[in-house]
Structures are given as C-alpha cells and as structure tokens.
Amino acid sequence: MDVDWRALLLVGIVSLAVAVAVVVLVAFALVGLSARSGAARHGGEASAPSASVGTAAACVCLVAAAAIVGFGLYLVVV
Amino acid sequence: MEFSIIVVVVVAALVFDFTNGFHDTANAMATSIATGALRPKLAVLIAGVMNLVGVFVSVQVAKTISDGLVDEARITPVVIFAGLVGAILWNLLTWLFGLPSSSSHALFGGLIGATWVAAGVDAIQFGQLLSKILLPALLSPILAGVVALTATLLAYRITARAGRATVSSGFRIGQIVSASMVALAHGTNDAQKTMGVITLALITAGTLPTDAGPPLWVILTAGLSIALGTYVGGWRIIRTLGKRVTEIQTTQGFAAEVSSAAVILASSNLGFALSTTQVATGSIFGAGAGRRLASVRWGVAGQMALSWLVTLPAAAAAGAVAAYTACLGTIGVVIVAVVGVALAAGIYARSRRQPVTAENVNDAPAATPVAANV
Numbered sequence: 001m002d003v004d005w006r007a008l009l010l011v012g013i014v015s016l017a018v019a020v021a022v023v024v025l026v027a028f029a030l031v032g033l034s035a036r037s038g039a040a041r042h043g044g045e046a047s048a049p050s051a052s053v054g055t056a057a058a059c060v061c062l063v064a065a066a067a068i069v070g071f072g073l074y075l076v077v078v
Numbered sequence: 079m080e081f082s083i084i085v086v087v088v089v090a091a092l093v094f095d096f097t098n099g100f101h102d103t104a105n106a107m108a109t110s111i112a113t114g115a116l117r118p119k120l121a122v123l124i125a126g127v128m129n130l131v132g133v134f135v136s137v138q139v140a141k142t143i144s145d146g147l148v149d150e151a152r153i154t155p156v157v158i159f160a161g162l163v164g165a166i167l168w169n170l171l172t173w174l175f176g177l178p179s180s181s182s183h184a185l186f187g188g189l190i191g192a193t194w195v196a197a198g199v200d201a202i203q204f205g206q207l208l209s210k211i212l213l214p215a216l217l218s219p220i221l222a223g224v225v226a227l228t229a230t231l232l233a234y235r236i237t238a239r240a241g242r243a244t245v246s247s248g249f250r251i252g253q254i255v256s257a258s259m260v261a262l263a264h265g266t267n268d269a270q271k272t273m274g275v276i277t278l279a280l281i282t283a284g285t286l287p288t289d290a291g292p293p294l295w296v297i298l299t300a301g302l303s304i305a306l307g308t309y310v311g312g313w314r315i316i317r318t319l320g321k322r323v324t325e326i327q328t329t330q331g332f333a334a335e336v337s338s339a340a341v342i343l344a345s346s347n348l349g350f351a352l353s354t355t356q357v358a359t360g361s362i363f364g365a366g367a368g369r370r371l372a373s374v375r376w377g378v379a380g381q382m383a384l385s386w387l388v389t390l391p392a393a394a395a396a397g398a399v400a401a402y403t404a405c406l407g408t409i410g411v412v413i414v415a416v417v418g419v420a421l422a423a424g425i426y427a428r429s430r431r432q433p434v435t436a437e438n439v440n441d442a443p444a445a446t447p448v449a450a451n452v
Contacts, residue, residue, distance in 0.1 A: 007348045012221050015344045016225050018344075030248040076346065077135050
C-alpha cells in the first residue's frame with residue numbers, strides 16, 4: 001500500500017494555480033473591456049482605465065489565459 | 079463460447095459507456111445550460127464531440143484500470159460481464175432519480191463485487207484500489223470545491239467595479255470554452271475506464287498480453303459510445319446540477335467549469351481515475367459558496383453525498399449477485415443478460431412518466447425533493 005502523495009499534491013497545486021490564474025486573467029480582461037463601454041467610470045472614479053488601455057490590457061490577459069490553457073493541453077497530449 | 083462471451087462483454091462495456099455518457103453530460107454542460115450560455119441541444123452536441131476528441135488525447139487512466147485493479151490471472155470475462163451489468167443498473171437507477179452519482183464508482187463497485195464472489199476477496203488489489211481510486215475520490219471533490227471557491231471569490235472581487243453587462247456576457251462566452259474543456263477532460267478520464275475494462279477482458283481471455291494498452295478499435299468504439307450517450311443527454315441530472323444546487327450566474331459557471339477541467343486534466347495526466355461527476359459537483363458547490371454561502375442548498379449536498387457513499391457498495395452488491403448467477407455457466411450468463419435488460423427497460427419506462435427533456439430542463443421544480451431513500 002504505497003500512496004503516491006507527491007503526485008496527489010502535484011494535482012492539487014497545479015489545478016489550483018491553473019484554474020485561479022485563468023479565471024483571474026479573464027476577470028481582469030473583462031474589467032479592461034468594460035472600460036470601453038464606459039460603464040466602469042461610474043462616480044467619476046479616478047482609477048478607471050481609458051478605453052484603449054483597457055482593451056490592450058484585456059488582450060494581454062486573454063492571450064495569457066489562452067497560453068496557459070494551450071500549454072496545459074500540450075502537456076496532456078504529448 | 080470463449081469468443082461469444084468476449085462479444086457479450088464488449089457489448090455490455092459499450093452499453094455501460096453509453097450510460098456513462100448521458101449520466102455525465104451534466105458535468106460539462108449543466109452550468110452552461112443553466113446560465114443560458116449554450117442552448118441545451120447545442121450544449122450536448124459540443125459535449126459529445128469534445129468527449130470523442132478527449133478519448134484520443136490520453137490513455138493513462140485506461141492503463142490504471144486494466145493494469146492491476148483486480149488480479150487478471152484469476153478472473154474471467156464472465157466476471158467482468160457481471161460487474162458491468164451491476165454498474166449499468168446502478169447508473170440507470172441514479173439517473174432516474176436525477177442524482178449525479180459517480181459512473182466510475184459504479185463501474186469499480188460492480189467489478190469488485192463480481193470479482194469478490196467469483197475469485198475470492200484476495201483477488202482484489204486493495205492497495206491499488208485505495209491509492210489510485212478511493213483516495214482521489216475522497217480528495218478530488220474537496221479540491222475542486224476549494225479551487226472553484228477561490229476562483230469565484232477572486233472573480234467577483236476583481237469584476238466588482240466593471241460593467242455588469244460586459245462581465246455577464248464575457249463570462250458567458252468564456253463558459254462556452256470552459257464547458258468544452260470539461261467535456262474534453264471527461265473524455266480523457268471517463269471514456270478511458272470503459273476502454274480499460276474492455277482491455278482487461280481481452281487480457282483475461284488471453285487475446286492480449288498482460289501489460290497491453292487498449293487497441294485502436296477499442297479506443298474508437300468506446301469513444302463513439304460515450305459521445306453518443308453524451309449527446310442523448312441526461313436531462314434529469316443536468317436539471318439537478320444546474321438548477322437545484324444553487325442559482326448559478328455566468329461568473330460562477332465559468333469559475334466552476336475551469337476548476338473542474340483543471341482538476342480532471344491534471345489527474346488524467348497522472349493516471350488517477352477520479353470521478354468526473356464528483357469533481358464537477360464539488361466545483362458547483364464551491365462556486366455557489368464563493369458568491370454567497372447561504373445561496374447553496376446544503377440539503378441537496380447531503381443527498382448527493384449519501385448517494386456517493388452508497389454507489390460503490392450498491393454496485394458491488396449488484397455485481398456480486400450477477401457474478402454468482404453468471405458463473406453457473408452459459409445459462410447463468412443468459413439469465414443475467416435477460417434480467418439486466420428487463421430491469422433497464424423497467425427503469426426507462428418509469429422515467430417516461432415524468433420526462434425531463436431539452437425543452438423543460440431549466441424549469442426548476444425546486445420543491446420536489448430528490449428521493450432520499452435511494
């Protein structure tokens with residue numbers, strides 16, 4: 001009876017890190033995108049990003065999320 | 079006799095794979111259907127196709143099943159057939175009640191029960207069972223729940239300032255991708271189990287060497303069978319997971335699906351045969367709690383936990399009875415097959431009285447309790 005604790009731990013850490021990273025990146029991307037519609041600037045908040053900055057940041061975030069997913073799939077397939 | 083019993087085992091395995099498919103459509107698609115990210119019919123089509131793709135991606139789990147769960151040298155294809163019949167019946171029964179129980183545990187339970195009766199308790203490799211199956215089964219839904227909880231909390235915190243419409247539609251689009259990933263992950267884990275069983279049957283019959291992986295025709299037929307089952311769609315379970323656990327918003331749906339996909343794919347890659355159902359359920363509860371703890375119907379959670387506990391022993395009992403009968407000889411196998419088909423037909427007929435379909439899946443009858451006596 002030998003339990004492969006290291007592999008189990010690895011599954012835990014990897015899935016936590018990957019899932020949280022992807023969700024957070026997509027969430028930030030949506031914050032960036034919503035700057036375009038101006039909806040985020042309610043109450044004249046100073047920190048609200050401008051439309052083009054928001055869109056650019058969103059693109060970076062989405063590309064990063066896609067890269068994580070792509071790399072994960074690559075590891076599984078190969 | 080030897081050849082015909084192999085055919086019977088393969089057919090039973092593919093039938094099980096089919097029930098596995100429609101039992102588990104909910105895992106990938108329940109939250110997407112509930113939030114309206116995907117129309118029900120389209121959702122099951124995507125799930126079916128992605129399942130088929132996933133089947134070809136990884137065969138690690140199939141190897142875990144065919145390689146040392148039970149002692150190949152001491153069981154026959156008849157025993158495997160009996161185990162499959164037990165698993166199929168338990169899957170159909172839980173589907174009737176809309177319970178997202180684990181198809182994998184039904185399969186392992188059936189096989190273990192059948193082996194126990196036919197070859198004795200020491201033909202079961204309990205060490206393997208514990209380390210590769212029971213332990214992951216215990217930990218994976220908790221892990222998925224914690225991951226989904228964390229992701230949901232962060233997602234709500236980050237998007238708090240953003241435009242509500244953008245967030246909602248953004249995550250809705252995200253859900254289409256994340257749900258497809260879960261379906262793919264399902265193919266890499268659940269479809270593998272049937273492949274593993276067919277491979278195991280071929281090994282016990284002597285057609286394959288003991289350490290063989292699944293042949294191509296096995297991969298192909300198992301993949302098609304689970305994809306077809308997925309496409310047919312287990313609407314009863316989709317309703318339970320999508321509507322009865324908690325009201326799901328697109329942010330939660332996305333977080334839950336990403337968490338499920340991450341946990342399942344990571345496990346598949348290391349050969350852990352976890353229950354995709356339990357992972358998906360854990361994620362949905364985590365995502366529900368991540369928004370508001372009180373929004374989760376914990377009573378439903380209790381009923382599910384109970385059905386999870388019962389699944390392995392119940393399928394084992396059914397498998398044991400089937401094995402006892404089937405080992406009487408050809409007539410026994412025929413009896414098991416006939417009784418199995420009759421019971422399955424009975425369960426199907428019972429389900430027609432209150433059908434749940436693509437059209438009414440989102441009409442949540444929150445008041446109807448899941449039969450707790452299952």
